[in-house]
Amino acid sequence: MRSLIDIKDLSIEEIDELIVKANDIIENPKKYAHACDGLKLATLFFEPSTRTRLSFEAAMYELGGNVLGFSEAQSSSAAKGESVSDTVKTVSCYADIIAMRHPKEGAPLVASRKASVPIINAGDGGHNHPTQTLTDLLTIHREKGRFDNLTIGFCGDLKFGRTVHSLIEAISRYKNIKVVLISPVELKLPSYIKHDVLRAHNIEYVQTTNLEEVMPTLDILYMTRVQRERFFNEDDYVRLKDSYILTPEKLVNAKEDLCIMHPLPRVNEISTEIDNDSRACYFKQVLNGKFIRMALILKLLGVE
Ligand code: CP
Numbered sequence: 001m002r003s004l005i006d007i008k009d010l011s012i013e014e015i016d017e018l019i020v021k022a023n024d025i026i027e028n029p030k031k032y033a034h035a036c037d038g039l040k041l042a043t044l045f046f047e048p049s050t051r052t053r054l055s056f057e058a059a060m061y062e063l064g065g066n067v068l069g070f071s072e073a074q075s076s077s078a079a080k081g082e083s084v085s086d087t088v089k090t091v092s093c094y095a096d097i098i099a100m101r102h103p104k105e106g107a108p109l110v111a112s113r114k115a116s117v118p119i120i121n122a123g124d125g126g127h128n129h130p131t132q133t134l135t136d137l138l139t140i141h142r143e144k145g146r147f148d149n150l151t152i153g154f155c156g157d158l159k160f161g162r163t164v165h166s167l168i169e170a171i172s173r174y175k176n177i178k179v180v181l182i183s184p185v186e187l188k189l190p191s192y193i194k195h196d197v198l199r200a201h202n203i204e205y206v207q208t209t210n211l212e213e214v215m216p217t218l219d220i221l222y223m224t225r226v227q228r229e230r231f232f233n234e235d236d237y238v239r240l241k242d243s244y245i246l247t248p249e250k251l252v253n254a255k256e257d258l259c260i261m262h263p264l265p266r267v268n269e270i271s272t273e274i275d276n277d278s279r280a281c282y283f284k285q286v287l288n289g290k291f292i293r294m295a296l297i298l299k300l301l302g303v304e
Contacts, residue, residue, distance in 0.1 A: 002300050003112040003119040007130040007170045014299075015137060015170070021295035022138050022288070029062065032294065035303050036065030042095035043069035044087065045122070046078060046102045047229075051264060051286055052122045052131065056099045059293040063303075068095060088115040097301055099131075103229075118300040126160040126230050132263050133166040134296060135289035139281055140220065142288065143259045147174040151217050155182040155244050156224035156269055158189040160231075163263040164224055165193055172201040179205040180214050184243045186236070187226065211244055216253045221246075223262045223269045223282075247271045254279070261285060 004010065010018070025032050041060040043053050049071070057067045069091075070076045078087060084102065088111040091098055098115060100108050101122040108121035123129040140147065152171060154164050158181055168189070171177055179198060181189050188207065198205050208214055215221075223246055231237040245268050246260070262270055262282040274280050297303075 001116075001118055003108075003115075003121075004130055004296065004300065005109045005112055005119065005121045006128055007133045007166045009130070012173055015134070018134060018292060018295045018299060019138055019141050021298065022291040023142075025291050025294050032063055032298075034064040035298060036060060036063035036301065039063075039065040039097070039301060039303075040095040041065060041067050041069075041297065042091045042098045043067060043071070043122075044076070044091060044098060044100040045069070045071045046073040046076075046100075046107075047123065048072070049101055049122070051289060052101065052129075053099075055286070055290040056120075056122065056131075056293050056297075058290050059297055062290070063294055063297060065096075065297075084111050085114040087111075088119065092116040097297060120296065120300065123162060125162070126165075126227065127162055128166045128169075129162040129263070130166050131293055131296065132163045132289070133170050134292040135285055136163070136167050136222075136261060136263070137170060138288045138292045139261060139285045140259065142284070143281055144219065147171065147177075149176045150174075150219045151178040151180065152220040152222060153180040153182055153211075153214060153218040154189075154222045154224070155211055155246075157187045157226040157240075158183040158224070159187040160227035161224040164189070164222065167222065168193060169197050172197050172203050177203055178217075179203055180218065181205060181207045182209070182211050182214060182244070183207075184209060184240050186240060187243075211246075212250055212253070215250065216255070218258060219255065220259045220261060221254070223260065223266075225262075225265060225267050225269055242268050244269060245271060246274060248273050248277070251277070251279070
């Protein structure tokens with residue numbers, strides 16, 4: 001039985017297979033309409049979500065399956081003190097696969113050791129978000145046609161941004177990748193990721209606070225929200241939250257085929273004026289998220 005806790009749980013070949021499958025689902029949705037007839041997905045969300053939870057639910061419905069679950073810890077017996085282990089042992093009795101989001105780093109890993117069905121990490125604290133990474137990879141592949149030979153700028157909250165951590169882990173396995181880390185000093189990428197991922201894979205990277213300066217070099221710009229829920233001090237959040245706001249003026253020197261990504265939700269990081277720019281890919285990401293999650297559900301359930 002396979003779970004997906006960390007993007008490293010999937011080999012490059014398996015990621016390629018998921019992308020091929022997701023593209024086939026996009027082209028031939030009817031072929032998959034009954035693939036999960038009689039099967040159930042449980043969505044256990046101990047933290048708020050719009051895209052991840054609803055795209056998992058839409059994915060399972062489009063595969064012919066059914067969905068159960070909860071969208072906040074307060075409406076589950078976690079509010080009475082039930083452990084994650086007991087919760088997933090219980091839900092394993094009702095569902096064939098579980099997608100779980102939790103504010104504590106490592107909670108989905110613990111769940112995967114206790115559950116008798118596959119667990120999908122739908123985001124754990126400031127740690128990882130592997131299905132967002134699959135979404136991002138499908139988007140990059142559909143927009144650029146490749147994973148090699150890309151310069152990717154990550155901008156915003158690189159300290160707490162779990163989508164950044166997982167995507168850096170994934171993209172570092174490809175050839176001739178350059179990473180540009182753009183953040184306030186207080187929100188720099190954690191040292192362990194620079195050491196264990198970027199340096200370990202010999203990835204060329206630079207750190208800067210100046211987005212405009214590096215803009216002309218980028219093939220992909222991955223904007224992120226400052227993660228208010230991870231701050232201990234509201235004053236720090238208020239001081240840092242608007243560090244980067246992408247406006248049309250800031251794109252003047254950007255490449256014509258720049259791909260602007262954002263895992264969403266957006267607060268102020270990208271001006272809505274950019275939404276109609278052909279380089280804006282963040283709502284394409286939203287749609288791609290449903291298709292790659294369909295492919296992932298099929299893989300983890302072993303459905304041909
Ligand atoms: N990208 C993402 O995880 O969005 P939600 O928090 O809305 O699920």
